Amino acid sequence: MNEPQQPVAKSKSRVMTRRSLLQAASAGAVVGIVGTAPLAIAGAGTSAETRRGDQPTDAASAAAADKSKSFPDKFLWGCATAGHQVEGNNTNSDLWAMEHMPDSMFKEPSGDACDHYHLYPQDIAMLADLGFNTYRFSLEWSRIEPEEGFFSNAELEHYRRMLAACHEHHLTTLLTYSHFSLPRWFAIKGGWQNPAAPDLYARFCEKTTRHLGDLVDYASTFNEPDIPQLLNWINLPMPGKPEASLTEMFQASLMKVRKHLNAPDFASFFVGDGKKIRDGLLAAHAKGKGAMKSVRSEMPVGFNLAMSDDQPAPTDSHLAEKRADVYGPWLEAAKRCDYLGVQTYSRAIVGKKDLPTPKGVETTQVGWEYYPECVEHVVRYASKEAGVPILVTENGVAATDDSRRVEYFQRALTGLKRAIDDGVDVRGYVAWSLLDNFEWMSGFEPKFGIVAVDLATQRRTVKPSGAFLGNIARRNSL
Numbered sequence: 238m239n240e241p242q243q244p245v246a247k248s249k250s251r252v253m254t255r256r257s258l259l260q261a262a263s264a265g266a267v268v269g270i271v272g273t274a275p276l277a278i279a280g281a282g283t284s285a286e287t288r289r290g291d292q293p294t295d296a297a298s299a300a301a302a303d304k305s306k307s308f309p310d311k312f313l314w315g316c317a318t319a320g321h322q323v324e325g326n327n328t329n330s331d332l333w334a335m336e337h338m339p340d341s342m343f344k345e346p347s348g349d350a351c352d353h354y355h356l357y358p359q360d361i362a363m364l365a366d367l368g369f370n371t372y373r374f375s376l377e378w379s380r381i382e383p384e385e386g387f388f389s390n391a392e393l394e395h396y397r398r399m400l401a402a403c404h405e406h407h408l409t410t411l412l413t414y415s416h417f418s419l420p421r422w423f424a425i426k427g428g429w430q431n432p433a434a435p436d437l438y439a440r441f442c443e444k445t446t447r448h449l450g451d452l453v454d455y456a457s458t459f460n461e462p463d464i465p466q467l468l469n470w471i472n473l474p475m476p477g478k479p480e481a482s483l484t485e486m487f488q489a490s491l492m493k494v495r496k497h498l499n500a501p502d503f504a505s506f507f508v509g510d511g512k513k514i515r516d517g518l519l520a521a522h523a524k525g526k527g528a529m530k531s532v533r534s535e536m537p538v539g540f541n542l543a544m545s546d547d548q549p550a551p552t553d554s555h556l557a558e559k560r561a562d563v564y565g566p567w568l569e570a571a572k573r574c575d576y577l578g579v580q581t582y583s584r585a586i587v588g589k590k591d592l593p594t595p596k597g598v599e600t601t602q603v604g605w606e607y608y609p610e611c612v613e614h615v616v617r618y619a620s621k622e623a624g625v626p627i628l629v630t631e632n633g634v635a636a637t638d639d640s641r642r643v644e645y646f647q648r649a650l651t652g653l654k655r656a657i658d659d660g661v662d663v664r665g666y667v668a669w670s671l672l673d674n675f676e677w678m679s680g681f682e683p684k685f686g687i688v689a690v691d692l693a694t695q696r697r698t699v700k701p702s703g704a705f706l707g708n709i710a711r712r713n714s715l
């Protein structure tokens with residue numbers, strides 16, 4: 238069942254590059270056209286960073302780099318995306334339905350997003366040409382299994398072509414099987430609260446691994462499965478309800494969605510009963526991982542945990558309780574994995590709950606404290622607790638001023654290097670995100686990308702932070 242129709246060989250030959258385009262761009266602020274969407278290099282011509290074609294070979298530049306700033310051999314350097322945030326037209330998903338209902342909790346619908354569904358060949362080529370060696374992206378379950386029990390070979394082949402494109406560009410593939418969005422039919426049946434969910438998910442994992450597994454270098458069962466619990470710790474003051482948590486807000490909107498869709502059991506990843514969702518996800522992780530391993534025992538399997546750099550409030554800190562509640566069960570599960578992906582953006586000062594960001598500190602576009610040191614602290618903690626190799630699978634900053642992103646990466650990586658030098662087993666760093674994309678309920682406003690996207694034309698513009706991080710990746714050194 239579902240054997241690949243046109244097997245794609247795991248070719249390592251480089252079939253296309255955009256080096257010439259980038260070289261041309263370095264000579265002036267050139268806009269090139271590749272495929273259907275144009276590419277531009279922001280500030281091109283002003284910096285040696287974008288003139289990668291003129292640079293010495295990777296080996297020579299690595300040798301020249303200051304050894305004390307070098308990262309371990311074979312370190313993975315990448316960027317991440319998630320299907321629903323970039324592909325566009327994910328019409329069979331639960332989120333699409335939620336985005337389009339009246340009085341939606343989403344600021345705007347995802348629409349065409351970055352049309353990565355069609356433009357992935359040039360996006361993947363661009364990532365490789367910037368100097369990265371890794372791409373993390375996700376499957377959209379609702380495309381692969383749009384109706385319960387029907388698995389689309391055509392959609393599986395789409396993802397197979399994406400994985401093959403990565404290998405053609407020498408990119409290591411980190412594939413997330415589930416990044417928040419769900420097939421609508423699955424959400425209508427109760428999402429992760431449905432007792433049948435783990436088996437339904439395991440069947441999806443088995444079919445997809447059979448079809449794609451030979452091209453997957455690192456598989457992840459779930460993106461941030463601890464989020465439903467984490468939300469309980471975040472206060473979102475609402476008018477007249479200063480103690481209301483995000484969970485309560487989501488609960489209110491869940492009722493509206495159920496009524497609107499006439500689906501009394503509907504539950505998405507974000508909205509539902511946090512504890513029930515957590516239990517469902519833990520069981521689905523175990524079964525999903527088992528299904529993947531039954532098909533490809535050698536494929537490394539893990540998951541990606543959302544972690545803030547938790548620091549105790551001076552009084553009444555419930556930090557240990559938060560850690561046990563949010564991360565505890567997942568750090569246990571990680572011990573039985575081949576690796577743990579950690580995703581961190583900032584710190585949280587933990588009192589009874591996470592305290593509001595203190596007044597006067599620099600905040601990012603989404604209101605989080607600008608705190609790149611979280612990476613060092615979180616990898617130290619996660620590695621000590623889980624005892625398996627760590628991959629930083631998301632880190633970055635929402636900022637319209639790209640120079641803040643450059644500084645963020647510089648400081649985050651300086652801290653990461655300190656941890657590695659102290660013996661913490663970190664195998665890679667993957668930035669969030671490759672593209673300015675659909676930031677869930679906040680719509681397209683927050684800018685996390687190292688590449689800007691003009692939503693009207695789908696034109697991509699590499700930001701200076703993209704060239705900056707790509708050069709670190711190419712040198713494997715700060």
Ligand code: BGC
Binds near residue numbers: 631685
């Ligand atoms: C998620 C991404 C999201 C990013 C920034 C992570 O929680 O995995 O999907 O866009 O954070 O908010």
